[in-house]
Amino acid sequence: MKLYHHPLSGHSHRARLFLHLLALDHEEEVVDLAANAHKSPQFLRLNRFGQIPVLTDGNHVIADSNAILVYLTKKSGDARWLPETPLEAAQVQRWLSVAAGQIAYGACAARLVTVFGRKFDTEEVIGRAHASLEVIDEELQSRDWIADIGSSHPTIADVALYSYISSAPEGNVDLSGYRHVNAWLARVEALPGFIEFQKTAAGLRA
Template identity: 75%
Template structure:
């Protein structure tokens, strides 16, 4: 397998993290977003949206970080990452939608302001971040992992949420008031095969 990635992308880190948690051998190719490598004709053949990550597995080309998580989980013999039971799978999918929605428009957007100079309303995106973090903190008050499936094993929902929550302080989102979230971050980081998301000196992390 080959993963097209960019080290400061939380979306790319999700895919990298999952590959390592599953101990899947793979190559990684750096896509220089600053130089527009994601907009070249060759890359656009892989992903017409011009975004990382992209996973190439033989004849299969999978774009979108959450799609990659689903693909890798389904290829794994360990069904704990994405249960086959419809209700449990739906419980995981719910949080993939949160990763693509409230997380993307909250802590991820706040980080885009400080790290990449994105022109978002800072107060608005930080408020969104705290809103979803409050929900997640309450969810984690009664379980170790995010999905409502009564399992002692993490799922791809935890992988999908991790990167941009862990890096939220880079976007001036203070995590100190979320004890359950912080405990969950440490549990993810203790998983065999964990690889950290590259840190930047921005926001509260400066």
Template identity: 65%
Template sequence: MKLYYHPLSGHSHRARLFLNLIGAQHELVEVDLMAGAHKKPEFLALNPFGQVPVLDDNGTVVTDSNAILVYVAKKLKLTDWLPDDPVASAAVQKWLSVAAGQIAYGPAAARLITVFGAGFKPEEVITRAHAVLAVIEAQLSGGSFMVAASPTVADVALYSYIARAPEGNVDLQAYPNVRAWLARIEALPGFVEFRKTPVGLAA
């Protein structure tokens, strides 16, 4: 497997983290976003949306970070990470949608302002970030991980941008369950850190 990624992309880290947690052999191919490599014809041939990450599994190309998580879990039959049970499966899908929605437009967007100079309104995206963090905090009051007693791809999908939320001036101090959950993920065998950037509250 080849994973096309960028070290400051939380979507990329999401895919890289999962491959490491399950011990899947893979080659990392860094895409130079600053140089516009993701908009070059050779990369657009892999992903017409011009986004990282992209997984190339011996010619099977999978784009979108959450799709990569699902593809790898399904291919390797990792039912602990992606349950077959209808209720648990639906719960995982719900949190994958949250990762693609409220997380992307909350803590991820707030971080895009400080790390990449994105033109979002800080007060708007930070307010969104705290709204979704409050829901996740309540969810984690009932267990160690988001869906089951052990981690699933839902936890992986949510982790990266929440872990680096302070870089976007989103304070995690009011969320003890979230902070304990982050620590549990970081203690998992195979964990790989999302590169830190000294900006926002992390400056």
């Protein structure tokens, strides 16, 4: 397997993190975003949307970070990361949607302003980040992991949410008031095989 990624991309990090948590043998190739390598004809053959990350596995090409998490779970055969029962699978999917929705348009977008110079309404995206963090903090009051499936093991929902929540301070989103979120971040970081998301001196980390 080979993962095409960028070290400052949270979408890339969630795929890299999961590969390492599963201890799956793979190669990694950095895509030069500054040189628009993700828009090159060669890369567009892997992902027509020109987005990272992309995972190749033999003749299979899997684009989209959450799709990669699902693929790797099935590849590993470890159903603890994505349970098979309808209700449990739906609970995990709910939080994958949050990662692709509220987190992407909140904490992720706020970080894109400071790290990559994207033109978003700063007040709006920081407000969205805090709104989603308040919900997540309340959810984590009663359990260790985000999907409500009564399990002592994390799921791919935790992997999907981790990168942009952990890096939220780079987008001027203060995490200090979210006790349960911070405890959850520490639990993720204590997992065997954990790899850190590369930090930048931006926002509250400047």
